[in-house]
Amino acid sequence: MNKRIALSLAALVLVAPVLVAQGGCKRSTRPNASVDRTKYLQAFGECTHATVRSFQGAAGELAAATAKLDAEPSDATRAAARAAWEKAIDLWQQAEMMTIGPAAPTGVPGGRALRDPIYAWPLVNRCFIEQNLVAKGWEDPAFSTNALISVRGLAAVEYLSYYEATDNVCPSTATINATGTWAAITADDLGKRKRAYAKVAADDVSKQSTALLDAWDPAKGNFTAMLATAGKGSALYARQELALNAVTDALFYLDTETKDLKLAKPLGLPAGDGGVECTTGTCPERLESLWAKRSKAHLRNNLVGFRKLFTGCAADFSGVGFDDLLQELGAGELGKRMDADVVAAIAAVDAVPFATLDEALAKDSASVRRVYDAIKKITDALKTEFVGVLGLDLPKRVEGDND
Amino acid sequence: MNRHISAFAFVVVALAGVGCSDDDSSGNNPNPSADTGVQTDTGGTPGDVGADTATACLKDVPSTYESPDYTTNAAAELSLRDRLKAIMDPMKAAEGDLTKKPTAAELKDLYAAGTPSLESLTTAYYAGKTKAIFDAFALAAGNTWTPAATPTGNGGKFGAYLYDAYGKDLRQQVEKGAFGATFYNRAAALAADKAGLSEAAIDKLVALYGAHPSFPQATEGVPNPDIWVAQYAKRRDDKTQATPGLYRRIKTSLITAKAAIKAKCDAERDAALNAFLLDWEKVELATVIFYLNDAAKKIEAATTADQQSSAIHAIGESMAFIHGFRQHGAATRKITDAQIDELLGLIGAPADGNATVYQLVTDTATALPKFKTAVGQVTTKIAGIYGFTEADVASYKNSY
Structure with missing residues (x-):
């Protein structure tokens, strides 16, 4: 009983000086709070938009190259598909530093988790991709919405485009090995399946990249404006620090x-x-x-x-x-x-x-x-x-x- | 009076925070009282005062649960808790060591031990299921098992747990199933016995729930940690949030029920007990939301048998949390058998058939997308049954 009163009064005594010392507001003591961050937020948004735009172009090229490889398999079309993948992944690796807003997980402001369907690494599972090769999972019309993120995106295209051996890494008890369905696929058929799967996966990456680009496009989602207007009317960021924090989180x-x-x-x-x-x-x-x-x-x-x-x-x-x-x-x-x-x-x-x-x-x-x-x-x-x-x-x- | 002073301290701090709204408009201050020490008093958690429950009849509701005779009053129920642990101990030992093989008879004897026994307080339906699980467990103990495309044999140890050949975690069916089928069942019976409802009866409910009168909302580092259902209520209640979650609501309901009995306010007593039982049920089904979503993530990320086992273990817990409420006589139960059967069917664990959980390991790329869809459906259905908001569901996907 007395302890309770003492704790309550202690709470008042402890907290009052802290509030006074902080001018009543904890964050107001942060350094140079008065510096306007608008031009920086604008620049970060524009940079991300430009990087996503470059990637989206490369993703389109990758989709075209894998489609061509599927239709006309040859050393030349394989080399072209691989070159297209390398161009796309090089740009995406830059964009990895910019998982702000729509690319970020759904739990953060503006997050739409658009990053993972493009490149979910480290969530990549070769065994699951190989199970899909048996099940022809890419033929499912709902592939781009239902398939695991660990079996699609740029990582899946990498495996499908570069790995030429005919083994799989699933355990012997996995259905594809226990029932002999993997072993029943001939090397030629496996190559054909990999090309077909890569084509669908790359096409999905292209579509996802367009969705991401649209989210940044000033004529559509205009996320740059969402960042730049932080603390000045942005629907997502009530304060500039929140928007700046979203950018630094990505870094x-x-x-x-x-x-x-x-x-x-x-x-x-x-x-x-x-x-x-x-x-x-x-x-x-x-x-x-x-x-x-x-x-x-x-x-x-x-x-x-x-x-x-x-x-x-x-x-x-x-x-x-x-x-x-x-x-x-x-x-x-x-x-x-x-x-x-x-x-x-x-x-x-x-x-x-x-x-x-x-x-x-x-x-x-x-x-x-x-x-x-x-x-x-x-x-x-x-x-x-x-x-x-x-x-x-x-x-x-x-x-x-x-x- | 004391409560009012504490509340005053909290209000002053809260108002100070409001004055800084421009600096914290995200509303994410994780612990509004952390600087004040208010939370050092277990009864003074913000938003968790009894004042809201005061009525014309029930004028004074304390903020703490006081019961000097708790141990005496709840002796039988505390013994039930110990006896569930006594069953779990040899089952856990078998999970840890393949040379430990409890027989079905030994486990059934433990189940039937004591007066009243766990078996006698369990719904007839689930008591039968539990004894069948003991049979299956005894057959699985001592074996190793790997999920196979075509299930055969008695199952065994996979990762850290014992499963049947279809991927059903056997011990979880006993433990988590008992939360609804035995402990909730007993609590509902006590609450329904209006003539027998005394302050001492509320102590029994506290014990059945797995808490202690100190309501620590903690499972370690305290003298009387939360166990059984209270442990899961604690995990579903973010105590940094001012709005009380399931754990704190249950605490308030039990305090209110006790005060109402003392004040002879029957309507308030019954309302508080109904709220307590409903929140208990919600704890279990909210935990299903947590485990299923967690399992889906774990399966996708799993690269080792231990990780795969951890994921399907979580599904096993979910099955039992749901299944324990099946064929329940308690009038207070909200979920119906039809809803239970639908949920169990969606997660591949029909009440009267073999599970298909093993497919998540043997054929992940095909089975997991379907499972994820099912998890979404189960989550939506549970939210619909209990009126969980989107924010509730998001919160229940975390463990606090």
């Missing part, structure tokens, strides 16, 4: 996916969750691009996408970026240092002395470790000084990680 892909999943796990290092799953030195099977062997290019393109938002979206990285905002907030040195770190990380990728990360892991894992270290330098600053200066919150997926 943290560099930490949680690029650094932790694409590098730490194959290198056998502790990832953000503190776990080390690799017990054999290095684990190339944890690399991102298992069939096209493009993991190295993916790292580079992630960094390019990051730099587009951080420094500027033009081809030479000129234009408005986070470094300008940091400058305006009195932290120009931080912006310059982080940009230099990004340039250094790209150089570290380029310095890996092998064409593929598989080979590099086997012959010179130190060169891959140097890429990891260079990226960690960026993400360490991202998690501390960067969000501190901007007065933003860490994404939930990063909070509590123990780098």
Whole structure:
């Protein structure tokens, strides 16, 4: 009874000075709250829109190339399909840094989860794709709405376009092996099925990319305006900080996916969750691009996408970026240092002395470790000084990680 | 009086927050009282005061559940909790160690032990199901099992759990099924016995539910953690939110029922008990929403037998949460047998047939999309039965 009164009064005594010290409002003490972020949000929106537009064009080319391969299988059409996939994935790896609004998960403002049907990595399951090859799942008219995201998108197209062997990775107890349905497919038929499946999957990627582009198109969804008008009438973002936080959350892909999943796990290092799953030195099977062997290019393109938002979206990285905002907030040195770190990380990728990360892991894992270290330098600053200066919150997926 | 002071403290803090609405318009302040220490008093959770339940007859509802004689009053019900654990222990041991093989007779003896026994308090329908599960469990124990395209044999251990040959998690059918078929059944009977309703009877309900008079809303780090259904109520109630969720509502209902009995306010007593039983049922079906959605995600991401097992284990829990309410005599039960059969059918676990859960492992690419569709349908149907809002459903997909 008395304890209750004491606690209640204590609550009043404790909270009052805090409120007074904060001028009554916790966030009003955040640095340079008065700096208008509109032009930055506009720039981030335009950059994302431009990147998605480029990707959508490439996705259309991929759909056409896989259709041609299906109709006229030859070495030339196969090479063309693979080239189209590489062009598309290179652009998408840049867009991975920009999962803002419609590409983001449904739980966030404006989120429509349009990213996953395009590229759900690390949710990719070769066994499920192989089950679909037996079941001809791509022939289902509802494929693009019902099929698992782990059996479609760019990752599925990669497997179907690059993996030519006739084995499967499903266990012997899986239906396709236990009932002999996989074994009954001839090599020729399997190739035919892979081409047909790739055509449908690529066509789906193209359609999904159009949906994403439409969401950004000023004449349609106009998500750029949603960002740019944050705190000034945006239906989604009541304050500019919320919109800015959505953009920085996307940048943290560099930490949680690029650094932790694409590098730490194959290198056998502790990832953000503190776990080390690799017990054999290095684990190339944890690399991102298992069939096209493009993991190295993916790292580079992630960094390019990051730099587009951080420094500027033009081809030479000129234009408005986070470094300008940091400058305006009195932290120009931080912006310059982080940009230099990004340039250094790209150089570290380029310095890996092998064409593929598989080979590099086997012959010179130190060169891959140097890429990891260079990226960690960026993400360490991202998690501390960067969000501190901007007065933003860490994404939930990063909070509590123990780098 | 004391409650009013606490409420005043909370209101002052809340108003201070309102003054900053421009800074937190997202409304996402995760714990409005965290800075004040108000929540250190288990009875003072914001929004969880008894004042809302006061009526012309019931003028004063305390904010805490006080019962010095709880252990004595609820001795029989606490014993029931222990006896369910006594059945679970050898079953869990068998899941952990293939050399541990409890016989069906041993498990049935434990089920029939005590006065009253768990068996005697279980619906006749589910008592029969439970004993059949004991038979199946004894056959599966000691074996390893891998889901096969054509199920044969007695099943066995797959990952961390024991299954029948069709992927039904056997222990879960006993434990989670008992929540509805035994414990809810007993609670409903006590609540329906108007002549026998005393303050001590409410202590029995607290025990059957799995809580303690301190209502810790915690399953670890406290002297009397929540167990059984209370544990799941805790998981379905985000205590950082000011609006009370299922756990806090149940607590308020039990406090109100006890106060109403003391004040001889029968209408308020009955309303509180009905609310308690309905929320209990909601806890179980809301947990089905959680587990099924979780299972769908886990299956898609699974790359190891342990991960696959964890996913189909979650489906096994869901089956039992639903199935325990089948052929229930309690007048308070909201879900009907027809609805139960529909839900069980949708998730591939018909009440009187073999499950098809194994297909999620053996033929995932084909079975999982269908399962996901079914999960969506089940979620919608449960929401319809209980009037869950979209926000409720979104919340129930989390574990707190």
